Amino acid sequence: MTKSMTAFASGEAEIGALTINCELRSVNHRYLDISIKLPERLRFAEADIRSAITAKISRGKIECTLTFKKLAKDSPSLFVNREAVAALLAAAQQIEAQMTGPLSFSALDVLAFPGIQQEPELDKETLNRGIAELVGQTLLKLLEVREREGRQLQSLIRDRCKKMQLHAAAARKRIPEVLQAIRNKLKDRIAELVAQPDFDRLEQELVFLAQKLDIDEELDRLETHITEVLRVIEQGEPVGRRLDFLMQEMNREANTLGSKSADKEITKISIELKVLIEQIREQIQNIE
Missing domain, CATH: 1.20.140 (Butyryl-CoA Dehydrogenase, subunit A; domain 3)
Structure with a gap:
């Protein structure tokens, strides 16, 4: 079956505490050119995503984009890096000791400091399986569009x-x-x-x-x-x-x-x- 190189497909899945969205775009290209755009927290899945696309498509410029958002029902209120807070307060005390008039700051000021708020650890194995399934399903949709256009x-x-x-x-x-x-x-x-x-x-x-x-x-x-x-x-x-x-x-x-x-x-x-x-x-x- 003749296949077009022009197509678009998207999919969404709840994986762990995240809702992950996958978009695949395909346009014509002389060779196979794959571009994968991932949030830093999902970067570990890039190699598997590239392998999945390569196994199904031989020609075209493919752009795969993954985004995520936290599920409200499972999102904890806040994770604080206590070690970072202790280090910040200790540094503040040292600075204040050299000041003529110490300046007070609130807990909210502390929370706004880089590295204080901490993301919970992700279950990478569960996420990797879920992402592989999501990308696979979205890829099937893309192939259906390519075949229909073809x-x-x-x-x-x-x-x-x-x-x-x-x-x-x-x-x-x-x-x-x-x-x-x-x-x-x-x-x-x-x-x-x-x-x-x-x-x-x-x-x-x-x-x-x-x-x-x-x-x-x-x-x-x-x-x-x-x-x-x-x-x-x-x-x-x-x-x-x-x-x-x-x-x-x-x-x-x-x-x-x-x-x-x-x-x-x-x-x-x-x-x-x-x-x-x-x-x-x-x-x-x-x-x-």
């Missing part, structure tokens, strides 16, 4: 490939008419200029001209590439890079088709083919 891209690519097949068939059908028109035009022109034209020589020149203007090979390769694109988009593995390469090859054939063209209808077909190829190329930029 199906839409697949449909758009398939439709444009079918249009290219119709244009290629029209160009192939047009070739005998173009060659016959050139033959008639040259015969009429030579007949006007020469009393006894050498039609054998004329046929040789027409054969040479037909070889020069022959676009069968380009059409064959173009149709082969289109068939390959239709096959590739049905595969379950990442196909974005292969599709991008095929677009380069198809564009080359469409350009050669236009340069060889001796007919305005085939020239128009070449332009239409290049427009369709460019439309597919834009869609492929979002495919994993």
Whole structure:
């Protein structure tokens, strides 16, 4: 199944005394680029989160953000670092001893001092299991969105490939008419200029001209590439890079088709083919 690289998913879970929110954003990128944003207290989970994402996604710029808030029902009123308070008071006494007039300060002033209020210790094992489950569930949601977007891209690519097949068939059908028109035009022109034209020589020149203007090979390769694109988009593995390469090859054939063209209808077909190829190329930029 073709997968898009553009998606968003979020999830939330209560783990211990915390409510943790996970957001995953995915956009197109040439390679796999993972950015993980965590609060300092959850930094221990970064390696496992990165491994979980790498196991499921092979291409795209992925941003994973975790935030948390304390559960009100489980939050204790206050944790005080008693050792820090003792050290602060001892330092204050030493300073006051050197002052002519000691300055008083309240308990609230003490609490506002850095390091006095202390966060409770987290159960890292419980948190790590909970975070792994939360990230895993959010990742599944992200993959569902990527697959859903991928199906839409697949449909758009398939439709444009079918249009290219119709244009290629029209160009192939047009070739005998173009060659016959050139033959008639040259015969009429030579007949006007020469009393006894050498039609054998004329046929040789027409054969040479037909070889020069022959676009069968380009059409064959173009149709082969289109068939390959239709096959590739049905595969379950990442196909974005292969599709991008095929677009380069198809564009080359469409350009050669236009340069060889001796007919305005085939020239128009070449332009239409290049427009369709460019439309597919834009869609492929979002495919994993």
